[in-house]
Amino acid sequence: QKEVEQDPGPLSVPEGAIVSLNCTYSNSAFQYFMWYRQYSRKGPELLMYTYSSGNKEDGRFTAQVDKSSKYISLFIRDSQPSDSATYLCAVSTSGTYKYIFGTGTRLKVLA
Amino acid sequence: DVKVTQSSRYLVKRTGEKVFLECVQDMDHENMFWYRQDPGLGLRLIYFSYDVKMKEKGDIPEGYSVSREKKERFSLILESASTNQTSMYLCASQEGAGGYTSTDTQYFGPGTRLTVL
Numbered sequence: 001q002k003e004v005e006q007d008p009g010p011l012s013v014p015e016g017a018i019v020s021l022n023c024t025y026s027n028s029a030f031q032y033f034m035w036y037r038q039y040s041r042k043g044p045e046l047l048m049y050t051y052s053s054g055n056k057e058d059g060r061f062t063a064q065v066d067k068s069s070k071y072i073s074l075f076i077r078d079s080q081p082s083d084s085a086t087y088l089c090a091v092s093t094s095g096t097y098k099y100i101f102g103t104g105t106r107l108k109v110l111a
Numbered sequence: 112d113v114k115v116t117q118s119s120r121y122l123v124k125r126t127g128e129k130v131f132l133e134c135v136q137d138m139d140h141e142n143m144f145w146y147r148q149d150p151g152l153g154l155r156l157i158y159f160s161y162d163v164k165m166k167e168k169g170d171i172p173e174g175y176s177v178s179r180e181k182k183e184r185f186s187l188i189l190e191s192a193s194t195n196q197t198s199m200y201l202c203a204s205q206e207g208a209g210g211y212t213s214t215d216t217q218y219f220g221p222g223t224r225l226t227v228l
Contacts, residue, residue: 008151034216043115043201043219044154088154097142097161097205099217103153 001026006089006102015111019076023089023102026070030091030100033065035074038086038104047087048074079109114138115204115220123226130189132223134202141207143185144217145169145177147198154201160185161207192227199224 006023013019021035031052036044048063050056056063062075072091076083086104118133136143145157146169156169158177166177174196178186189196200223206215 036219041222041224043222046216046218049216097144097159097207098156099154101154103151 003027003100004089004091004102007105008103009106010108011105012108012110013079015079015081015109017079017109019074019079019083019107019109021074021076021087021089021105021107023072023091024070025072025091025100027091027093028067028070029093032092033063033072034090034092034099035061035063036088036090038088040085044088081109081111083107083109115202115218117200117202117220117223119223120221121224121226123228124189124192125228126193128189128192128227130192130225130227132187132189132200132202132225134185134187134204134220135183136185136204136218137183138204138206138218139182140204140218141182142205142217143179144203144205145175145185145187146201146203147171148201148222149198157187192225194227197225197227 004025033050035048037047038044053065053067060077064073086106088104089102090099092099114137116135143160146154148154159167160179176188202220203217205217
């Protein structure tokens with residue numbers, strides 16, 4: 001079993017839709033949770049960074065962590081064609097440099 | 112803003128060549144990383160450095176070495192390139208706390224797409 005599982009997609013939605021992207025993880029020691037966005041042929045850029053459980057909102061993006069279920073989500077409201085990219089989740093334990101990445105979900109927002 | 116730059120966006124090399132991939136960060140970060148990214152496998156850590164001249168093997172170090180002579184620069188070396196090293200190579204930088212501990216996030220460069228023929 002992989003430490004972090006992520007559906008590869010592709011996920012296609014119409015412009016304006018609410019998008020839900022998800023990851024599951026296996027190790028309850030993970031306490032840091034990140035979402036990266038990666039456009040085609042570019043490096044990942046950080047979208048959201050959360051510690052422990054709960055929600056964090058930044059503009060149209062909301063990150064949600066449910067440690068009891070070992071489930072993390074990224075919600076995108078009012079999705080735009082410019083949101084079309086691959087979204088990577090990443091997890092880390094406390095006090096370590098090591099990130100475990102999901103394989104990424106490819107999102108297409110159709111105009 | 113943190114800036115991580117990589118020397119080449121695209122690189123084509125022949126089997127057996129020695130290949131150097133360079134990465135520079137401008138934020139005085141202690142930690143630097145080299146990953147490779149392959150479809151269906153995600154990002155895999157090749158090497159990590161937490162200080163000048165200090166390095167640690169990641170999950171897939173075989174066939175690679177690294178060099179960190181200056182804090183801002185981290186180089187990945189393929190001693191003898193092989194076709195299975197064709198991949199996207201990503202460098203990342205992170206503020207460290209004197210070693211392994213860091214609560215800061217990792218910032219990535221634009222990547223180098225390496226093709227080995």
